[in-house]
Amino acid sequence: MHNLIVGDLNTEGETIMKKIKMITTGGTIAMGEDEVTHQIVPKLSGLDLLNKVPTLESMAQLELTQFSNVDSSQLTLQDILSLAQLIKSSLKDDEVSGVLITHGTDTLEETAYLLDLIIDTPKPIVLTGALRTFDQPSSDGESNLIHSLQAILEPASSNRGVLVVMNNQIHAARFLNKTHTNRLEAFSSLNCGPMGKIDYSGVHYFYELKPQTTIKIESLTTPIEIIKLGLGSSDNLIKTILDSKCQGLVIETFGLGTVPKNVMDPLKETKIPVMITSRCLEGQVYDLYGAFAGDREITKMNLIYGKNLTSVKARLLLTLLLGKNKSITEIREFINHKLKF
Numbered sequence: 001m002h003n004l005i006v007g008d009l010n011t012e013g014e015t016i017m018k019k020i021k022m023i024t025t026g027g028t029i030a031m032g033e034d035e036v037t038h039q040i041v042p043k044l045s046g047l048d049l050l051n052k053v054p055t056l057e058s059m060a061q062l063e064l065t066q067f068s069n070v071d072s073s074q075l076t077l078q079d080i081l082s083l084a085q086l087i088k089s090s091l092k093d094d095e096v097s098g099v100l101i102t103h104g105t106d107t108l109e110e111t112a113y114l115l116d117l118i119i120d121t122p123k124p125i126v127l128t129g130a131l132r133t134f135d136q137p138s139s140d141g142e143s144n145l146i147h148s149l150q151a152i153l154e155p156a157s158s159n160r161g162v163l164v165v166m167n168n169q170i171h172a173a174r175f176l177n178k179t180h181t182n183r184l185e186a187f188s189s190l191n192c193g194p195m196g197k198i199d200y201s202g203v204h205y206f207y208e209l210k211p212q213t214t215i216k217i218e219s220l221t222t223p224i225e226i227i228k229l230g231l232g233s234s235d236n237l238i239k240t241i242l243d244s245k246c247q248g249l250v251i252e253t254f255g256l257g258t259v260p261k262n263v264m265d266p267l268k269e270t271k272i273p274v275m276i277t278s279r280c281l282e283g284q285v286y287d288l289y290g291a292f293a294g295d296r297e298i299t300k301m302n303l304i305y306g307k308n309l310t311s312v313k314a315r316l317l318l319t320l321l322l323g324k325n326k327s328i329t330e331i332r333e334f335i336n337h338k339l340k341f
């Protein structure tokens with residue numbers, strides 16, 4: 001990597017480096033092999049990461065906070081809410097031009113989407129991670145960090161919501177999905193492809209999205225579950241969940257959103273919102289098939305078609321909207337008119 005020193009010129013013609021907040025949370029990018037068990041475990045602090053990639057400090061003035069150092073499977077919604085508060089308070093500093101967050105890749109799409117839904121700022125927020133540790137062959141941590149910082153420093157990255165930079169691609173949080181367990185090209189933007197790319201000529205964007213309506217939230221405590229259906233699934237799980245304290249349900253079901261009758265029947269007994277999403281990776285769900293349990297009354301009562309949201313993102317959105325005491329009609333209204341597209 002060459003010529004990566006970025007900054008504005010002051011009146012004396014000297015380069016002033018932009019101030020960027022860097023927050024580390026853990027994930028493979030901060031892991032290494034345990035000498036005894038040979039498993040991959042958290043190893044690198046936020047400062048270790050900076051020391052591994054000295055180029056970063058030649059590109060911007062970095063203000064570092066280590067938020068956590070955990071595998072992303074261990075994070076909770078409450079953690080992400082605290083992370084959002086840290087990001088918001090950092091952005092209040094007018095001198096901070098953007099935020100770079102390192103995160104494990106397994107739940108990256110959820111953290112990115114949650115932040116996208118709750119933080120309203122024109123400044124770039126970029127998350128990144130790695131599929132390989134720094135000491136593994138074809139380690140991707142260094143390039144992902146440098147590319148992320150390049151994206152943050154690029155003026156065209158403003159007003160794009162929360163972005164994820166991995167493997168030379170820029171993804172909007174709304175469409176990002178981890179589609180491979182361990183390849184370097186582990187991420188895809190479902191339905192629309194990556195929003196941009198980073199190559200030797202710089203940062204390039206291919207399209208823009210309709211702006212997101214952000215949701216102001218203080219807590220994230222509404223219990224929402226996801227059920228994924230297989231051919232011939234019983235009604236056991238759905239009945240158990242409906243008997244629990246669960247206040248909303250996401251069903252990841254077949255194709256355009258068809259639900260088998262034995263699963264639909266218990267739904268007649270409940271008033272909790274049920275969001276329909278698809279097992280298909282792309283396309284959106286519709287209330288189209290008449291054979292769809294043959295019961296339009298239920299559709300009128302509590303079903304919400306989750307457009308092209310994946311089940312995990314539908315769950316996050318439902319958690320936020322129910323946390324704001326939104327009715328089923330208001331949730332449908334949000335999905336139909338305020339969802340980023």
Ligand SMILES: NC(=O)C[C@H](N)C(=O)O
Pocket residue numbers: 026027028029070071072073103104105106107129130131132
């Ligand atoms: N590549 C990774 O970061 C995977 C790791 N298990 C995590 O999500 O924290």
